[in-house]
Amino acid sequence: MKDNNKKGNIDNKLFMNNYKVDSMSHLTIKDQAVCEKCEDKSCTILCxxxxxxxxxxxIxxxxxxxxxxxxxxxxCPHDNIDWNFPRGGYGIQFRLA
Ligand code: SF4
Ligand code: SF4
Structure with a gap:
């Protein structure tokens, strides 16, 4: 049978993951002025x-x-995200279903 609710299924699977949230962000916008001029703001669509x-x-x-x-x-077309993995012990822990 065809699955017509793939997004719902993905959301359900994401819900199963565990997060250990750090107090420090591992993602930083380098320059908000660049985002202001960014036409597509693709980060808001693709994540x-x-x-x-x-x-x-x-942003x-x-x-x-x-x-x-x-x-x-x-x-990001402007290389405007300072991207790092979370510090050791923090971040997502995937649970496979
Ligand atoms: S895609 Fe990059 S430059 Fe554009 S809004 Fe997002 S972070 Fe800013
Ligand atoms: S690494 Fe993936 S999940 Fe994390 S902010 Fe970027 S696109 Fe979103």
Missing amino acids: PAHVYEWKDEQ MVSYEGCLECGACRIA
Whole structure:
């Protein structure tokens, strides 16, 4: 049978993951002025965890939900994200279903 609710299924699987949230963000916008001029703001579209949001004329970074996939690091057309893995012991722990 065809699966018509793939997004729902992915969200359910993401919900199963465990996060140990650091108090320090491992993702930093280098220069908000660059984001302001960025036409597509692709980070707000491509991140599967919806980490980036354009709000109050700046990019907000909800690093707590990051899946550490690295897509935003590659996709930002201005290389404007200082991307690091979370510090040791922090970040996501995947649970396979
Ligand atoms: S894609 Fe890069 S430059 Fe554009 S809004 Fe996102 S972080 Fe800023
Ligand atoms: S690494 Fe992946 S999940 Fe984390 S912010 Fe970037 S695109 Fe989103």
